[in-house]
Amino acid sequence: xxxxxxxxxxxxxxxxxxxxxxxxxxxxxxxxxxxxxxxxxxxxxxxxxxxxxxxxxxxxxxxxxxxxxxxxxxxxxxxxxxxxxxxxxxxxxxxxxxxxxxxxxxxxxxxxxxxxxxxxxxxxxxxxxxxxxxxxxxxxxxxxxxxxxxxxxxxxxxxxxxxxxxxxxxxxxxxxxxxxxxxxxxxxxxxxxxxxxxxxxxxxxxxxxxxxxxxxxxxxxxxxxxxxxxxxxxxxxxxxxxxxxxxxxxxxxxxxxxxxxxxxxxxxxxxxxxxxxxxxxxxxxxxxxxxxxxxxxxxxxxxxxxxxxxxxxxxxxxxxxxxxxxxxxxxxxxxxxxxxxxxxxxxxxxxxxxxxxxxxxxxxxxxxxxxxxxxxxxxxxxxxxxxxxxxxxxxxxxxxxxxxxxxxxxxxxxxxxxxxxxxxxxxxxxxxxxxxxxxxxxxxxxxxxxxxxxxxxxxxxxxxxxx
Numbered sequence: 001x002x003x004x005x006x007x008x009x010x011x012x013x014x015x016x017x018x019x020x021x022x023x024x025x026x027x028x029x030x031x032x033x034x035x036x037x038x039x040x041x042x043x044x045x046x047x048x049x050x051x052x053x054x055x056x057x058x059x060x061x062x063x064x065x066x067x068x069x070x071x072x073x074x075x076x077x078x079x080x081x082x083x084x085x086x087x088x089x090x091x092x093x094x095x096x097x098x099x100x101x102x103x104x105x106x107x108x109x110x111x112x113x114x115x116x117x118x119x120x121x122x123x124x125x126x127x128x129x130x131x132x133x134x135x136x137x138x139x140x141x142x143x144x145x146x147x148x149x150x151x152x153x154x155x156x157x158x159x160x161x162x163x164x165x166x167x168x169x170x171x172x173x174x175x176x177x178x179x180x181x182x183x184x185x186x187x188x189x190x191x192x193x194x195x196x197x198x199x200x201x202x203x204x205x206x207x208x209x210x211x212x213x214x215x216x217x218x219x220x221x222x223x224x225x226x227x228x229x230x231x232x233x234x235x236x237x238x239x240x241x242x243x244x245x246x247x248x249x250x251x252x253x254x255x256x257x258x259x260x261x262x263x264x265x266x267x268x269x270x271x272x273x274x275x276x277x278x279x280x281x282x283x284x285x286x287x288x289x290x291x292x293x294x295x296x297x298x299x300x301x302x303x304x305x306x307x308x309x310x311x312x313x314x315x316x317x318x319x320x321x322x323x324x325x326x327x328x329x330x331x332x333x334x335x336x337x338x339x340x341x342x343x344x345x346x347x348x349x350x351x352x353x354x355x356x357x358x359x360x361x362x363x364x365x366x367x368x369x370x371x372x373x374x375x376x377x378x379x380x381x382x383x384x385x386x387x388x389x390x391x392x393x394x395x396x397x398x399x400x401x402x403x404x405x406x407x408x409x410x411x412x413x414x415x416x417x418x419x420x421x422x423x424x425x426x427x428x429x430x431x432x433x434x435x436x437x438x439x440x441x442x443x444x445x446x447x448x449x450x451x452x453x454x455x456x457x458x459x460x461x462x463x464x465x466x467x
Contacts, residue, residue, distance in 0.1 A: 031329075032089045036336050040094050041080050043129040045073045047122065048098070050225040051205055052113055060116065060215050065109040072106040073098070094126070095119050116215040117208055120239040120327045124204035127335060129226065131248050134342045135197050141349040142190040142255070146183050146467050148356040150460055153179035157456045160438045161276065161366035162375055171378055172370045172438035175361060177451040180459050182262055187463070189255040196251055200244035203228040207238035210326035240326040242316070245338050249313040252345045256306040259348050263303040266355060270296050275365040280358035283351065298351050305344045312337035370438040374403045374413055379435040379444065388427040398425045412436075 049070050056066035076098055079085040091097045102110040156175040163173035203223035206213065212235040219231035232238040269276035283298040316337045319330050377399050384395035401424045406413050409420075414436040421428040434440055445451045449459070 028089065031092060033093045033332050033335070034087050034089055034091065034097055036339060037094045037123075037126075038087050038097070039335075039339060040123075040126040040130055041098070042077065043126040043133075044094050044098055044122070045077050047125045047129065047205055047226065048113055049073055050222045051117060053225065054218055054221045055112070055115055055215075057221065058216055058218055060217070061112045065112050068106040068109040069102070069113050072102045072110065075105060076101050093119075093123075095122055116213040116217050117205060118210075118239075120209050121204045121207040121235075124207070124239055124241070125226070127338075128200055128204060128244055131244050131338065132197060132200060134338075135193050135248060135251075138251075138255075138342075138345065138349070139190055139193045139197075141346060141353070142186050142193065143467060145349055145353045145356070146186050146190070146463070148353050149179045149183045149186070150463055150467065152176075152356060152361070153183065153456065154460050156361060156363070157453045157460070159361065159363050159366060160370040160442055162370045162372065163451070169369070169372050169375050172375050172441045173445075173451040174442055174453060174456055175363075175366060176453070176456045176460070177442075180456060180463075182258070183459075183463055185258040185261075186255070189251065189258060192251040192254065196244070196247045199247060201229040202232045203230070204232050204238045204241075206231060207235035210236050210239050236326045240323065240328075240331075242320055242331060242334050245334050246313070246316055246320070248338060249309070249316055249341055252341045253306075253310050253313045256309040256345060256348060259352055260303045260306040262352060263299040266299040266359070267296050267303070270294075270299075274369070276362055276369070278360040278362060279355060280360075282358060283355045298355060302348045302351055305348045308344050309341045312341040367438070371412055371414075374406060376413055376436050376438065376441045377403055379441045380413060380432065382444075383432050383435050384425070384428070387429070387431065388425065390425075 052061070052066050052069040052073075055061045056063050061069075076085065079101075085097075085101070087097055088100075091100050099110065099114070102113065153176040156179065157177075159175040160172050161175045161178065162169045163171050163178070203219065203226055205222050205226070206217050206219035223229070223231045232241075266277065266279070268274055270279055279294070279296055279299075283296070316334055319333050323330055380402060381392065381395040381399040384390045384398055385392050388395075390398065402413060402416065402421060405420060405424065406416055409416070414433065418428070418430055418433075421432065435444060442451050442453065446455060449455065
């Protein structure tokens with residue numbers, strides 16, 4: 001490690017003669033990013049090794065210098081991962097911290113590493129690599145969440161529950177069908193993750209400051225070494241592009257919105273008034289004053305994370321909206337938003353996966369609620385169209401009168417007598433009672449994507465083949 005004086009000298013040398021006296025304390029405070037971009041150390045070292053290897057292959061630096069650089073970078077990687085490396089704010093960012101330490105370790109050969117590159121394309125590479133790796137982690141996490149829902153859907157393909165619109169009882173559905181709605185949501189989220197990886201799968205290194213370089217570099221070689229499909233095609237766009245970060249945040253915001261909707265349902269379902277589910281102790285807390293309480297804190301915190309993630313998206317959109325080409329220092333404000341959103345999303349998906357797997361489904365409460373609110377009224381209207389030949393609007397009117405009569409008698413539609421129903425419309429027969437139970441209702445919804453248990457099982461099989 002360097003001492004304070006040599007570190008200051010090293011920093012000033014990197015700035016160049018114009019800044020020989022060093023930035024003052026305020027400039028140092030606003031300019032330094034090492035407090036957060038040190039998270040990019042592995043990507044920075046990986047990119048530098050690929051760059052040095054390419055430079056040697058092209059005859060731009062010697063094989064001896066390349067070997068020294070690679071050995072020194074691997075030494076630094078070990079120091080950082082073992083906690084021995086001392087990050088310095090005076091060296092501004094992760095790039096300068098690593099470069100300064102490399103100079104201490106291997107001497108003048110370290111200065112050859114920055115040939116044919118700039119911190120502009122270097123940070124674009126580091127950040128892009130990090131986001132790509134985070135997207136790959138997100139894809140795996142979403143796959144695990146989808147698998148949890150598929151298991152619950154299969155377990156409860158026949159479990160009836162009320163389906164809601166406006167949070168009012170609408171029609172009976174199965175809990176398995178409800179679970180599959182979230183499979184579809186998180187499946188779209190995973191598709192967005194995969195598309196984001198595809199969109200950003202280009203290597204920025206070699207774009208240099210903004211105009212490319214006159215050195216005979218091989219950008220295809222470094223792209224391949226770093227696992228990219230190829231290099232970017234315009235050097236100006238390369239150093240000024242943060243679409244990959246915005247796309248990550250956009251995906252994260254939509255996914256967090258889906259997680260928040262699920263969290264809201266878990267909060268509602270776990271109340272004594274609904275009682276559809278019981279959360280495990282692992283994802284609940286008690287009250288400091290009310291011993292009877294079991295609070296769905298994990299779900300509530302997942303719901304709250306959405307605001308934080310949405311805020312990160314808006315923040316970066318605002319940073320980028322007025323920037324002229326190419327690079328501007330404003331773009332230093334990109335990483336904290338992405339890092340924070342990634343951490344929040346990763347935690348929220350993991351918590352939700354655990355809750356879905358652990359929660360107890362109270363099938364008795366779901367079934368009791370499934371028939372409430374005259375949820376089979378649409379089935380009666382459909383029967384009148386199908387069996388009595390009424391136009392749907394007339395059937396709707398007849399059904400409304402039947403619901404009013406049931407309300408007057410304080411009973412369900414299925415509990416009305418045939419005489420009651422025939423007093424409303426003479427063509428109603430005993431066959432109508434075949435459709436007025438919740439089980440008959442869900443069994444009848446056999447259209448593709450419907451709630452009938454056999455249809456639910458078909459969708460589960462389709463997803464299992466693709467998950």
